[in-house]
Each structure stands twice: as structure tokens, then as C-alpha cells.
Amino acid sequence: RLPLISVALVQGKAVGGGAELTTACDFRLMTPGSEIRFVHKHMGLVPGWGGAARLVRIVGSGAALRLLSGAARVDPERALRLGLSEETLSSSDETGALEEARAWLSQYTEGPASVIRAAKKVVTAGRELPMEAALRTEKDVFGTVWGGPANLQALVRRPKHK
Numbered sequence: 001r002l003p004l005i006s007v008a009l010v011q012g013k014a015v016g017g018g019a020e021l022t023t024a025c026d027f028r029l030m031t032p033g034s035e036i037r038f039v040h041k042h043m044g045l046v047p048g049w050g051g052a053a054r055l056v057r058i059v060g061s062g063a064a065l066r067l068l069s070g071a072a073r074v075d076p077e078r079a080l081r082l083g084l085s086e087e088t089l090s091s092s093d094e095t096g097a098l099e100e101a102r103a104w105l106s107q108y109t110e111g112p113a114s115v116i117r118a119a120k121k122v123v124t125a126g127r128e129l130p131m132e133a134a135l136r137t138e139k140d141v142f143g144t145v146w147g148g149p150a151n152l153q154a155l156v157r158r159p160k161h162k
Helices: 017-023 051-059 061-070 076-082 094-109 113-128 131-145 149-157
Strands: 007-010 013-015 027-030 035-037
Touching: 007 017, 007 094, 013 017, 017 035, 017 051, 027 076, 027 094, 051 061, 113 131, 113 149
Parallel strands: 007 027, 013 035
Antiparallel strands: none
16 A cells, blocks of 8 residues: 555565565565465464455465465466566576666656556555545546646657557
8 A cells, every 4th residue: 555666576485474575565576596485374374464365366366275275385487377476587686686676667667756656546446445436536636647747748748649
């Protein structure tokens, strides 16, 4: 629910609470050799900080049940197939991976901050609110950007829609 776009960069192992934390981000990127693993069952537990509910929304109920009840290691390739990760970066070293992650994320964060925050707000509303409330939120948020500085600058540039 942050007003910003968030990304988890998984380098190494995100296990248990670390796996849960990845589900709290909008996007997940992994480096070669990294893994995400929900090991809660081995501790006689289930996720307790929203990781299970968010995992269901990310990968679907069947895959979430398999990951939670199987405590399986999810490597970057499997994470991509499940939709648990958006991309596997090419770099494994910390500096290179961080630079790659920043470059990847920039496609979603470049532009007017007010518009990025507005997009995040309407997506969060669409995911979490009943339809009528989400539609009201979208209408209200639209009203905050319509005629705003970013909208007026875009109109001056007269962008072509392709």
C-alpha cells in the first residue's frame, strides 16, 4: 500500500519471513542462483504477516498451496513461470544486480511522481476494494491529475498514441 512502486531484489535466499517480505512488494527480481522458499510448515507455522494472502493474489491459490505446503525451493526460472518474479537479472554480484534492478525499475518510475503515485493508488484500490469503491477511488484520483501540471505538459507536447 506504499504510494511508491516497490521491488524486492532477491540475491541469495529469501526464506520464511524473507519470502513473505517479497510478497509485500509490487515486483520481484531475482539474480542467478537465488531462491524464494516458504519454509513455515517446517517450523509448525503458516505465514503470519500477510505473506499467504498476498502469495495467493500473486500466483493463484493452487500454486500458493503447493508452495506453502511443499516448502519447495523456487529458483528464478520457476519463479518466472509462476509469476512470482518479473525477471531474472544477468548479474549475480551486488553492485551489478543493483544497477540492473534500478534500470529495470526505471521503466515504471520515470515520469511525474504525481502520476506514478496516482497509478499505484488506482491499482491498489482495484485490487483491494469492492468494485464500486474502486471505481469511486479511480474517479477521485483521476480528478487530481486531470488538468494538473503533468497533464498540461503532455498536452503541450501533443504525444502521438501508437
